[in-house]
Amino acid sequence: MRTELVSEPGDRTRPNEDFASVALPASGQGGALVVLDGVTPPAGGTGCLHSVPWFTARLGGALTELTVSLPDVPLTEALSLALSRTSESHAHTCDLSHPRTPQATVVVARWSARTLEYLVLSDSALLLESGDGTVTAVLDDRLSRLPRSSLASAALVDSTLRNKEDGFFTAAADPSVARRAVTGSLPRSSVRALTALTDGATRWVEKFHEGDWTDCFAFVRKEGAGALVARVRELEAADAEGRVFLGRSKTHDDATVVYAEL
Numbered sequence: 404m405r406t407e408l409v410s411e412p413g414d415r416t417r418p419n420e421d422f423a424s425v426a427l428p429a430s431g432q433g434g435a436l437v438v439l440d441g442v443t444p445p446a447g448g449t450g451c452l453h454s455v456p457w458f459t460a461r462l463g464g465a466l467t468e469l470t471v472s473l474p475d476v477p478l479t480e481a482l483s484l485a486l487s488r489t490s491e492s493h494a495h496t497c498d499l500s501h502p503r504t505p506q507a508t509v510v511v512a513r514w515s516a517r518t519l520e521y522l523v524l525s526d527s528a529l530l531l532e533s534g535d536g537t538v539t540a541v542l543d544d545r546l547s548r549l550p551r552s553s554l555a556s557a558a559l560v561d562s563t564l565r566n567k568e569d570g571f572f573t574a575a576a577d578p579s580v581a582r583r584a585v586t587g588s589l590p591r592s593s594v595r596a597l598t599a600l601t602d603g604a605t606r607w608v609e610k611f612h613e614g615d616w617t618d619c620f621a622f623v624r625k626e627g628a629g630a631l632v633a634r635v636r637e638l639e640a641a642d643a644e645g646r647v648f649l650g651r652s653k654t655h656d657d658a659t660v661v662y663a664e665l
């Protein structure tokens with residue numbers, strides 16, 4: 404087992420709103436990773452006294468704990484329980500029905516000696532590499548199917564489309580959103596390595612077209628997770644005026660990459 408985790412804020416004067424963890428239980432052959440990308444609220448109220456990093460730390464911490472402590476509970480249920488726990492921690496002080504209540508994209512992967520399970524909600528990505536080197540991208544593509552998708556990212560889309568039918572779904576206060584996630588299970592033997600990325604890092608593929616998902620996976624394994632984020636920052640700096648890549652609304656975004664070789 405080898406893992407690497409890199410998370411860089413988009414702006415060093417602002418807190419990183421991504422969350423990432425890797426859990427490797429001491430017994431057995433299991434493990435898990437969790438990656439969240441907190442949605443930056445637009446100016447104006449959120450109904451919540453807390454910050455986005457407060458929310459992602461609560462949700463990510465609960466999700467990590469429940470994913471490994473309840474190995475027989477499906478990931479959708481673990482996410483639902485983690486959302487309930489997070490909501491309970493501030494329901495008495497905050498209006499959780501507010502459309503801009505803190506929310507996040509979610510990637511979870513959990514492996515045992517026999518299986519690898521995954522869950523993806525909104526626009527973070529999970530890449531799975533098989534033994535023969537084939538890379539499969541697990542994506543929740545609801546967001547990219549929205550009108551004006553070239554201008555869309557989960558962090559920026561109008562809140563009127565968020566968590567609505569015909570819109571897209573992020574993990575906010577309602578535990579039932581977990582059933583909207585893209586989920587699956589594979590034999591552990593069919594996965595050699597995996598990489599989870601927030602959309603600040605998937606820009607390497609999706610905005611700057613440096614390569615496809617297979618190229619991205621190879622880059623992370625060979626050059627390292629930090630090198631991928633550094634390359635994205637270079638590309639962003641070279642295009643700081645955003646003339647070429649009009650789809651990018653923030654020059655830099657929080658970028659997280661977690662790599663695990665099973």
Ligand SMILES: [Zn+2]
Pocket residue numbers: 450451452453493496497
């Ligand atoms: Zn709150």
